[in-house]
Amino acid sequence: MPETSSVITTIDSILYKDIVKLVLLCTINEEPSISSSSTVYLTELASLDIKEWTKSRVDQALFERLRLSDPSSQLITTIRNEILIENRCLFYVSDCYQRLLRERNYFQIIFDDIQKLLIDHSTTAILLPDMYNDQDLSKQWLELLIASHDNSLLCKYTDHVNNELLLSSKDEIKLFYKNVFRHMYKAIQPLDYFSNELISYFDILMH
Structure with a gap:
């Protein structure tokens, strides 16, 4: 039973992390990835030692992203995209x-x-x-x-x-x-x- 619970927690953690990447279009990885599209770097969240992704972490990511007055300054790649840098x-x-x-x-x-x-x-x-x-x-x-x-x-x-x-x-x-x-x-x-x-x-x- 504990093993099953651990697997579920791991799956949830992966999904929450993917929410940040695919839905919020953000990242805590400062190095650009060849396999990923452009994302906005979240400095505050990146400073935390995140072992597991939860809804609370997604909440933090969203809150930090909404407070960025100039998301373009946090782009991991140089490819500008109006959707990525939306600040309204x-x-x-x-x-x-x-x-x-x-x-x-x-x-x-x-x-x-x-x-x-x-x-x-x-x-x-x-x-x-x-x-x-x-x-x-x-x-x-x-x-x-x-x-x-x-x-x-x-x-x-x-x-x-x-x-x-x-x-x-x-x-x-x-x-x-x-x-x-x-x-x-x-x-x-x-x-x-x-x-x-x-x-x-x-x-x-x-x-």
Whole structure:
């Protein structure tokens, strides 16, 4: 029985490590690997003596990555990629969420845990906007809602976050949506009545 438990722990550890690499697109290995694609180096996490990868380590990795103001300075290779250096909080987490969904079968054992982790980080950012006071999260959210019309995976992310937010009646949530609608109002002002863009904004309200 202990041997079986050890095998399960090892499998989980490998999967959590792969989450950091394949979903967060990060690494704690400072040396570029020929077999791997470009990744962002996490200095703080790399300083720890990690013997086993857990959900807690993934949480640390995500938190450190979100606090990087210039991810491009931490790239392990010189190949720049807009997805890799994304520094907008909600855009980055939504990209991670979509990558997780694409690899759902591979990460099946830990899928629910990581999905919840990504949603929790999203709602925390919205509830505590001072954590990202140099970013306009309500504007990011509006842009994601519009983009989700042509992206079913992104739509799953925005729906999931919206559902979590609507469970709360906190003043921060009301203020957040108020700011989203303010951005929407500004955006539709110059649009023609029958433009496709205007229809997209109305679709958001009807969704």
